[in-house]
Amino acid sequence: ADIKDVTTEQVRAAAANACEGGKTYKVAYSHSVSEVAIVKQVRRFADARAADLGCVTVLHDNTQANNLEQQINAIQGWITLDVDAIVVLPIEPTALQPLQRQAQAQGIKWLTYLGKMDGSDGFVGFDHAQSGQIVAQAAVDWAKANNVTDAKALVTTLTPLPPLAPRWTEVTRIFAENGITVVAEQDAADQTNGLRVAETVLQQHPDLDIIIGMADDAAVGALRAIKLSGANGDAMFVGGQDGSLEGLSAVNDGGAYRASAAILINELGANIVDLALNAVRDVEPSFAYTPTVLASKADQALLDKLLANYAN
Amino acid sequence: MTDTGMTRGAAAAPENPKNRDWFELSVAAALPVAIAALAVFFYLNAPVFMTANNWISISVQVSALMTISIPFAMLLMAGKIDLSVGSTLALCGVVAGLSFEPLGIPGAILLTLAVGTGVGLINGLLVASLGMSPIIVTLGTLTLIRGLAQWLAPNPIFGFPEEFLVIGYERVLGLPILTWIMMAVIALGAAVMALLPIGPQIVALGVNQRAAFLVGLRVKAIGIALYAGTGFFVAVAALMSISRINSAPAGTLGVGVELSVLTAVLLGGIPFAGGKGSVIRVVLGVWLLGMLANGLILMNVPTELSLMTTGLVLVVAAALDVLRSRRS
Amino acid sequence: MTDTGMTRGAAAAPENPKNRDWFELSVAAALPVAIAALAVFFYLNAPVFMTANNWISISVQVSALMTISIPFAMLLMAGKIDLSVGSTLALCGVVAGLSFEPLGIPGAILLTLAVGTGVGLINGLLVASLGMSPIIVTLGTLTLIRGLAQWLAPNPIFGFPEEFLVIGYERVLGLPILTWIMMAVIALGAAVMALLPIGPQIVALGVNQRAAFLVGLRVKAIGIALYAGTGFFVAVAALMSISRINSAPAGTLGVGVELSVLTAVLLGGIPFAGGKGSVIRVVLGVWLLGMLANGLILMNVPTELSLMTTGLVLVVAAALDVLRSRRS
Amino acid sequence: MRLEVKDLRKSYGPVAVLKGVDLTVKAGEVLAFLGANGAGKSTLLNCVSGAQDADAGDILVDGASLRGASPRQVQDQGVAIIYQHFQVFEGLSVADNIFLGHEIKRGGRVDRRAQNAQARDLLARLGVDDIDPRGDLGALGVGERKVVEIARALRLKPKFLILDEPTASLSDKEAKALHEVIRQAVANDGIGVIYVTHFLDEIPKIADQVTILRDGRILWTRPVGEVSIADMTDAISPDALMSGLESIPFVADGPEALRLSNLKTGFVGPINVGLHRGEVLGIYGLMGAGRTELLECLSGAAPLSGGEMVLNGEKRAFSSPRDALTNGVALVASDRKEQSLFASFSAVENLMVPHMGRSPMPRLLRSFQQEGRGFERAARRLNIQPPNPRLQGQRFSGGNAQKIMVSRWLLEGSGVQLLLLDEPTQGVDIGARHELYEALADVKRKGTTIIVASSDATEICLLADKVMVLGRGQQVALIDNPHDEEQLIELAHKAEHSAEQMELT
């Protein structure tokens, strides 16, 4: 069956009885940018699920700024520790293949997060391409609905990280297909840079219509730029990706920030634990996507639900 | 790190005194000329560059960097360095963000300034009082304080009181408050260096710390004050930054600022070993970097090319530096 | 950047010569003792730390850093610095990755080594021949070369020939090839410093470059050779890295390596101004950092805490440095 | 009111320099504090000023202890010092240098106008009226820098003024003005002065009391009227300086080893002179005459800008000291600390580092044995004390460090044919001085050509077969077989003066 059809309920159900029999598990989870706020939230939800189950410890690493060496070293440490499963966001999938072989040879289950690798025992899915498509489509719909013709867009990128590229290449592709001109593509992944880039581009293109951030953080910065530059936010579309608390709050405030391609962050965190447990215990499913959804004012209920995830 | 042995054999200086003056002038003018040339270039490629609005926007974009660079430059003139400024910026941002609610705006601002000054004070005590290596110590606090900031902020911090955010966008007499703050810091720095007794004393420390001690300067006190001052203005810069972005991301706020500041200040002609320098040239150094970043975005230059351009500017700056020091 | 004026008011030195010897010994032993203590601590908290396999894996993890740190340390001893090592690593990785197909493995390796050496040569010419400031120049090339690497590799480069990847994982006589390479580089560095005429001459440059020049040492040539050597070994490290990770990400490969190397080398007791140092202590410095990173992961210490720990280790190192230099 | 030093003791490592010194200066009195090079005069004064910590003993001003005080605290007690070595700040203005730490303020701000006026005034009193207080100190010559330092001390209006060899870098005119200023300050303000000098003829003009420091103790203190210069000379160094030393007569033979024709470098030249193998040329001149510049040119450290240098019949212009060394020309630079010593290197490394990798040392690998033997031989030949090859260069006394510096070029097989020495006995004590002279005589006998630049006319007369007098970069005289020191001094001063006049017109 297509793993896109695997539902969150199925995942939860399969993992529900993992703690019966008194066995304990160690699941190691490596994200590539642990300094980013959204990652801290994912970790939090993973820890919360582990606590719920009661027999699982989640190990975290220190990989920051997509430092591949750091990630490899962390994974090597986990292999030494002989954890039960490793869930990794592969900064470079090819780079991790030897470690994958080594881990699996030792009986450690190997799951990937976001990116895919051949021969994995599981997959905590989240699709960059889907994320880019969702937010781009929302922008296209907005332009159509508001009769914005010859729309001009700024798309933020993070070129040093090609694995994330679908987050912006999908956007530019869809924009091209729909007659939206991308007037500027500049690197920006956090608030400070999002603000700086958007502010500057607004000087050059005061008639800018659309800003898509490769992450909510960048888009939040861009939103600030609109506010600070006094541009007419009512006539603009800002969209981000991730569904971070900051991004969702901006959507909820209802202004220019009209959409976030939001991953269901609580499910994602829980999936890290559950899919790893399923892989360890050889039960289905251990491959699943955590859906990315369009968070917008148009679906307030969904938005509220997404926001509620962050409530302590 | 000086090349005493090398300069002697160097190409002969223009012997004619008139040539010499002309030469010196042209090297001294290199920075303003570079700025002017770059401005013209950007103008030709993106006319909007030359608008008042864009220049104001550059001024806002460099305002935090400038606010750190001025005290940082004074520290460097005294032969010291503080690599922890980026992390301290994050820590101050986080502290401010967390304390608006419990303490109110004035309280939060005061606490933030106190934290920044405190961090500077600690760096200063370790370096100036205990005599530890400025580079190693602040390389250490760079890492340590980043950890601290992230530890204080397990959840994202954003959405500050509107009365505070005003700082980030309001204009007074036609100019943004941030620009005014920046200009005040520049004026303060220039005035301290030019008018107060401590100005030449700071330079003296950088020229020869032992001699400064023998001559009776309060070497430790000046060192500590410079670090504390740097910490204070980093806190000011943190408040400026977060009032602008309305968010205090502990992991990414101020990352790499130590390198930007160092670059700007070296561009501004302060030698790494200290002992001389002018606040005004530092201002030009910061401005050059800010203009470069702005113009490259306006021209929508791809990342790789912007990196190469920025790097090249630095190498050229180093070359000008050699010419300048050969003359003296 | 030295604190000559400060030492005077310091706590009195132990006057008794026996105490003094003991004191000196204990400070000199600080690094090995710290390593031993840390090892015991990690062992108690994560027994798996003390296994042969884990130590081998630490050795592989530090191998590239070590390969850069040894020549970098020699450069620093001579009073120079190269901040561009991280970017050069990326450039070399990219060049290797792009040339396996057209040139074959030996050709690609040769080209990579040539590129690394060439970059070092350029840095060396700018700094040692033209007398430019090492910090500004290499801060410039740090940025410039990163741009170049990204420009050469707009698309991810991965999937190298298996015959090459062997370097990254194969073992010979029970130890990984990477470990052997690292040991060879250490042995080479130690031998050069201890046995070859150029050893003391390198240090002489850092002690007093003017005297070195007047006494007839080839000041420029040594400087250029050191930069070129650093570039060469950065290329070696690049080959080691990419054979291990089977990819050459232009944007992230080697990011921040300049700071790690500097940290390791300063930890290893080389003063920032140069003029002394030992290769063996540098090895210990690198090892301490590697062990720390490994142990913190094994203990599952959260990011924030491990940042704080790492920062603290540096500050402590700076403190030990003060004690050591007070004695001399 | 009095400044008292009581039973002061200070050792550098195992070497005791001060072994219990008592000294008293009263207000209104000038104490000449004399002793041989390395006797410990500066060490004592540094302990008084707070620059160094004494091991034991006490320092009292009006009964209040200064032990362990910082330089600042010592100043605040009314004691000002002018150090032997320059403590000035290039890049700062002259006025800033004078007022640093004690600025004239108005409303918290530096009152530059008042400072400049006062600075001009102070400088004028010291006989210098052509220095702009607003100008960069870096542009000043050594004499003017000293005057600035003196002005800084006077500006503190001290109760006690300590001067460590102030006239060493002053012109006659400036020295006279300084004496006048001191006399006035003593007479009008009743300050007490400690005055260190090696120019004994200054003493009757200025001092009230004379104190001799020898072997780490005070030998005697007497009123100036009761001692002659000969008494002082005897007391400072019992063995008369040059006893037992004679210049070795030189007999010209064979072709010229070195010929300089119209040689120019920097502000120096044209220089014309010829030398044979085994001949010693002395270069004499006042401070800033251009001796160092000339030697640097000959050694390849500075470019030759005109004329030519012919070495053993071949025209040469060295591109670097390395180049010169390859052709048998070596320099012992002046200012050991800055220009020749590797402070943290061991003695043997200091000696051998220039030779490593070139003959006579092995080309590829170092030979520790050969290096050790080289040091052993040098230590024996020049009596380097302690003869410990592992001891750090900075731990040797000045004289012994200098012996190591000179030994570098006496290494057998190093092929040095022209040896250049710049102020070879600066900061070298008498004993070591003798040993250095003997070593040079030895070298000369073996046929090495030597050029010695020195500001010590006695030394020049002793060593040189020929003297060149320089004044403001000009070769003003070339004298064979010099013996009259006074003549040299006169020539040098005259040259300085006529140059001054030339500049005025």
Ligand SMILES: Nc1ncnc2c1ncn2[C@@H]1O[C@H](COP(=O)(O)OP(=O)(O)OP(=O)(O)O)[C@@H](O)[C@H]1O
């Ligand atoms: N920092 C030091 N470390 C070790 N030895 C020192 C140090 N300073 C001075 N000495 C030694 O102490 C002795 C006294 O030196 P000092 O400079 O006090 O003599 P001085 O009487 O002032 O000589 P001069 O007339 O040459 O100035 C000398 O042998 C000198 O080499």
Ligand SMILES: Nc1ncnc2c1ncn2[C@@H]1O[C@H](COP(=O)(O)OP(=O)(O)OP(=O)(O)O)[C@@H](O)[C@H]1O
């Ligand atoms: N007329 C002049 N023009 C240019 N530079 C001068 C002139 N007079 C002196 N100088 C500078 O003064 C300095 C002194 O010269 P130098 O060191 O060669 O003199 P010296 O005879 O060795 O004196 P000492 O070593 O006692 O200072 C040099 O750096 C030189 O550049």
Ligand SMILES: [Mg+2]
């Ligand atoms: Mg003295």
Ligand SMILES: [Mg+2]
């Ligand atoms: Mg001289």
